[in-house]
Amino acid sequence: MACICIALLLVPPRDPKALYTSSHPPIHSHIHTLVEASYSCSHSCPGTGQTDRSEAHPELEANSSGKEWTATRRLPQALIIGVKKGGTRALLEFLRLHPDIRALGSEPHFFDRHYARGLDWYRSIMPKALDGQIVMEKTPRYFVTVETPARVHAMSKDVKLIVVVRDPVTRAISDYTQIISKTPNIPAFESLAFKNQTTGQIDSLWSPLWIGLYAQHMERWLAWFPRNQIHLVSGERLISDPAGELGKVQDFLGLQRIVTDKHFYFNKTKGFPCLKKPEGSSKPHCLGKTKGRTHASINPEVIQRLRDFYKPHNQRFYQMAGQDFGWQ
């Protein structure tokens, strides 16, 4: 909060009133410079950890004319609904650089686990936002939970939905790598992936494999939302060209393209794009150790069998998506 106050003092907008009202053009055009400063703060203010960064753009209260414009808590207008291990954290962290986005840092699991708490509870956990800012959260499990599309639709039929998809085979191995890191004694990937290893019959109900049946899950969402309300992000391109993918997401959200290639650099040690050292900040920011893990080593024959298994499912998904994600 102290940082944003300094930023406000240092970079006064030409028309402070316009900064805090819902008048269009959206606030980003007015607070562009300011946000460069608050972005630095979000990475360097004491006690600003990953979760705290949901408060990267604190609510602004102005009284240049004696009047106050206060941020309020609102239900989200956009959700990152999946997929688990697709790159959802990276997407959320990158989007958070945008001054017109206010995102919850943790995964609230409202529509899948805490629905009984009601919409007032859900609203109460959202970060405060100004008019014109988009409130969002990410919970990757929404994409695969059967009840979720109807529940999300009951909250808002206009909500914008984002799904980060990744090669389902790599995604399954990533998922298993995470599971085994928490439960080291579980059986080998191979024995969980097959109902019968001799016949090679795949156990498609095993969660790491079932989540990758994207067409099946997508179908449920398309029963409630039009295709143009669901934006698909390539998890692979989010790594190879984060600015390109972010550009398309900002377009989808109706935002100016403010998060661009100038925000990223490729960290060779991490092997992933990270956020550049912002001006005035002590260090650049990469995602934590649980993102970009070394995967469990899997027999190549098993991988090939999984590729064969997913092939028709992927083709069906490409048709629904209207694009080929290039998974082998």
Ligand SMILES: Nc1ncnc2c1ncn2[C@@H]1O[C@H](COP(=O)(O)OS(=O)(=O)O)[C@@H](OP(=O)(O)O)[C@H]1O
């Ligand atoms: N910039 C950057 N830095 C680090 N990691 C990145 C990045 N972009 C995408 N990814 C990929 O994100 C994968 C984790 O996905 P999620 O964040 O969706 O995981 S989770 O469902 O929230 O647990 C994670 O999967 P693993 O590599 O298997 O660990 C990464 O491949």
